Amino acid sequence: MNDATRGTGGPGDGTRAVRAGLPEPVKHEPTLPGPVFAAHFHLPGDPTGPYTYGRDENPTWTLLERAIGELEAPGRDDVETLVFASGMAAISAVLFSQLRAGDAVVLPDDGYQALPLARAQLEAYGIEVRTAPTGGDAQLEVLDGAKLLWIETPSNPGLDVCDVRRLAEAAHARGALVAVDNTLATPLGQRPLELGADFAVASGTKQLTGHGDVLLGYVTGRDAEAMAAVRRWRKITGAIPGPMEAWLAHRSIATLQLRVERQNATAMRLAEALRERPEVTGLRYPGLPDDPSHKIASQQMRRYGCVVSFTLPSRERADGFLEALRLVDDATSFGGVRSTAERRGRWGGDAVPEGFVRFSVGAEDPEDLIADVLRALDVTAG
Numbered sequence: 483m484n485d486a487t488r489g490t491g492g493p494g495d496g497t498r499a500v501r502a503g504l505p506e507p508v509k510h511e512p513t514l515p516g517p518v519f520a521a522h523f524h525l526p527g528d529p530t531g532p533y534t535y536g537r538d539e540n541p542t543w544t545l546l547e548r549a550i551g552e553l554e555a556p557g558r559d560d561v562e563t564l565v566f567a568s569g570m571a572a573i574s575a576v577l578f579s580q581l582r583a584g585d586a587v588v589l590p591d592d593g594y595q596a597l598p599l600a601r602a603q604l605e606a607y608g609i610e611v612r613t614a615p616t617g618g619d620a621q622l623e624v625l626d627g628a629k630l631l632w633i634e635t636p637s638n639p640g641l642d643v644c645d646v647r648r649l650a651e652a653a654h655a656r657g658a659l660v661a662v663d664n665t666l667a668t669p670l671g672q673r674p675l676e677l678g679a680d681f682a683v684a685s686g687t688k689q690l691t692g693h694g695d696v697l698l699g700y701v702t703g704r705d706a707e708a709m710a711a712v713r714r715w716r717k718i719t720g721a722i723p724g725p726m727e728a729w730l731a732h733r734s735i736a737t738l739q740l741r742v743e744r745q746n747a748t749a750m751r752l753a754e755a756l757r758e759r760p761e762v763t764g765l766r767y768p769g770l771p772d773d774p775s776h777k778i779a780s781q782q783m784r785r786y787g788c789v790v791s792f793t794l795p796s797r798e799r800a801d802g803f804l805e806a807l808r809l810v811d812d813a814t815s816f817g818g819v820r821s822t823a824e825r826r827g828r829w830g831g832d833a834v835p836e837g838f839v840r841f842s843v844g845a846e847d848p849e850d851l852i853a854d855v856l857r858a859l860d861v862t863a864g
């Protein structure tokens with residue numbers, strides 16, 4: 483992946499990640515200034531920015547927003563990034579700031595499990611919601627007259643992939659805006675704005691921050707008017723990250739390239755090991771050459787993520803497997819340095835078989851992790 487990491491030229495991803503968003507060096511000041519805890523800022527006279535009130539702006543967010551923008555859209559000055567309290571806060575900000583009663587929106591029917599809740603709320607506000615599965619670019623069938631196309635690729639938890647460039651062209655030809663949930667790929671795996679999207683939206687709670695200790699979301703967009711509405715929505719709802727979370731996130735981004743390289747390479751090895759197991763069906767990892775997502779993924783992704791999905795023969799087998807794992811926590815979420823896995827059906831929100839396991843590969847030594855998985859499969863075989 484070394485060439486791929488260079489993307490559109492300039493420094494490699496590791497170099498960009500460690501320096502992302504840093505201010506110009508100032509003698510006797512730290513490299514990354516600490517969190518600024520402030521509800522209000524000194525403001526004599528006319529109330530002009532940049533910093534007036536802590537719900538509107540904060541210097542710690544500014545640096546983080548710069549960092550994320552540099553990774554999502556390297557070399558571009560025409561994009562803006564806004565950080566939020568969580569991924570859902572960011573998603574809601576785009577949906578509810580862009581859509582009005584009478585508008586139509588296309589959502590995935592196999593995306594993150596809180597999307598149906600957003601759907602119900604949109605419908606309650608008089609917005610028409612159409613859905614389409616992620617794979618096979620099925621969104622094309624329901625685009626006519628839509629104001630916004632929402633894509634989640636790869637989808638969580640099914641790991642289907644759609645062709646962002648093709649869908650963005652079709653949506654723009656019909657006057658619709660396009661938002662891509664980039665949570666699973668991270669900006670080092672996929673850059674939606676370069677593929678034609680208007681917004682890259684993500685939960686920074688996952689691999690972007692990667693330690694399972696921060697909730698965060700962001701929106702990066704290139705349409706100034708649309709982003710002004712997203713900013714206004716953040717102000718209205720107050721869905722802002724705390725300065726400490728924002729600072730932790732920025733600090734974590736310095737190791738993003740190291741983490742994704744390690745975790746994603748191990749995910750590939752785990753997928754290859756699982757492919758050899760007779761009790762594993764429905765194995766999905768977009769990096770596997772024979773995965774149904776691989777062709778499109780290899781055209782638009784630079785890395786394939788740290789999540790592997792598969793199905794064990796029964797609910798009992800999956801529960802036993804998860805309990806037998808020693809290096810993997812049975813927990814939801816994904817993207818952290820410590821591997822986690824869960825039987826996704828336990829939530830009831832995803833259309834998955836009872837034995838479906840979503841496995842998030844961490845930064846453990848690959849040999850140790852794979853040995854643990856194979857042992858847990860063996861001890862639950864009989």
Ligand SMILES: Cc1ncc(COP(=O)(O)O)c(C=O)c1O
Pocket residue numbers: 568569570571573594634638663665666684685686687697698699815
């Ligand atoms: C693809 C995707 N988008 C958005 C979210 C929501 O993010 P958060 O939990 O930070 O609100 C999640 C959470 O799992 C997710 O998987």
